[in-house]
Amino acid sequence: METWQKREHLCISVWNKEPVTFHFRTQLCDDERTVIDDSKVVGTPMEIVIGNMFKMDIWETLLSSLRIxxxxxxxxxxxxxxxxPLVSKSMRRIAEGKDPVDWQIHTCGMANMFAYHSLGYDDLDELMKEPKPLYFVLELLKVQQPSEYNRETWAMNDEERLKVVPVLHGQGNKLYKQGNYDEATQKYKEAIICIKNVQTKEKAWEVPWLKLEKMANTITLNYCQCLMRxxxxxxxxxxxTDIINQHPGDMKAFFLRGKAHAEVWNEAEARQDFSRVLDLDPGMKKVVKRELAVLNMRMEEKNQEDKNKYRGMF
Structure with missing residues (x-):
């Protein structure tokens, strides 16, 4: 076994700002060498950019001492x-296919922990209450040039996230037009997460926050169109509904919600939403009239199906 201190003189800076891919296993310093996390078990290696202020800065030092x-x-x-524990929570959420930072929506990680008294994992809660020395087993898999690397958005800084949003939005639109709704959904979702991560650092309802809110709502409505498909x-x-509660004048949100209500036979709710659409934009009269005609037809079909079903029961 080698401690990181013994290898420190081998650490070099030639990887600065270059992405590295590696497997890691984290263990307690107990007799059983209890495993806390193991990326090989999860099946997903970790990726970080050396010199990009990853929270576990000691990992940058350790990885820089390894050969591929x-x-x-x-x-x-x-x-x-x-x-x-905070880093582990984010990594576990990534492995679960979740946004690694949406649990920090209202506060920073430390403040969030004190507010809710839990990170959501018992072992991490215990480790947070009582920090302990740890063993890290690291396996360096790959070092890439920045030009070769398609970085995950969670690893980007705020400026990079905002630059990639229109790219993801455009990719989503293209996939939607091609009928690839599942893939389009993922692009839209990734763009929304980028925006929300940046927005949490702005003061609510001030101009920078509102600009980001408008961007997020636009893409969220595209996302909802995919959900409809x-x-x-x-x-x-x-x-x-979330958009309408925050922005009751968003006509597009009312229109999409009305269509969704119609699809699940929520007749009263659909009619109410379409009525609100006309209040906000009288120019939508023809479109709304068409949607109401579809709703009437769907309700007639459902009523007939219900009659046939109940007729057979008695």
């Missing part, structure tokens, strides 16, 4: 491991 393909074990004292009507209702 090398596996090494390091013992780290609590001065380097105190932040690990994939028959995820209740989720579409949920997202459009």
């Amino acid at each position: 393909g090398e596996v090494a074990e390091f013992w780290c004292d609590i001065i380097h491991t105190g932040i690990y 994939t028959e995820e009507y209740y989720e579409a209702i949920e997202h459009t």
Whole structure:
């Protein structure tokens, strides 16, 4: 076993700002060497950019001492491991296919922990209450040139996230037109996450926050159109309702919600939303009239189906 201190003189800076891919295993310093996290078990290696202020800065030091393909074990004292529970939570959420930072929507990570008294994982809660030395087993898989690397948006800084939003939006629109609704959904979702991550750092309802809110709502409505195509009507209702609650003058949100309500036979709610659309934009009269005609037809069909079903029961 080698501690990181023994290898420190080998650390070099030639990887600065270059992405590295690696597997990691984190273990307690107990008799059982209890495993906390293991990226190989999850099946997803970790990616970070050296020199990009990753929270576990000690990992940058350790990885910079490795050769590609090398596996090494390091013992780290609590001065380097105190932040690990927060980092681990984000990495677990990534492995679960979730946004690594949406649990921090209203506060920073530390404040969030004190507000809710839990990170959502018992072992991490215990480690947060009582920081301990840890073993890290790292296996360096790949070092890439920045030009070769298609970075995950969660690893970007705020400026990079805002630059990639229109790219993701455009990709989503193209996929939508091609009928690739599931892939379009993912592009829109990724763009929304980028915006929300930046927006949480702005003061609510001030100009920078409102600009980001407008961007997010536009893409969210595109996202809801994909949900409609994939028959995820209740989720579409949920997202459009969120927009309407914050921005009751958003005609497009009312229109999409009305269509979603119509698809699940919520007749009263659909008519109410379409009526609100006309209040906000009388120019939508022809479109709304067409949607109401479709709604009437759907309700007639449903009523007839119900009659036939109940007739057979008695």
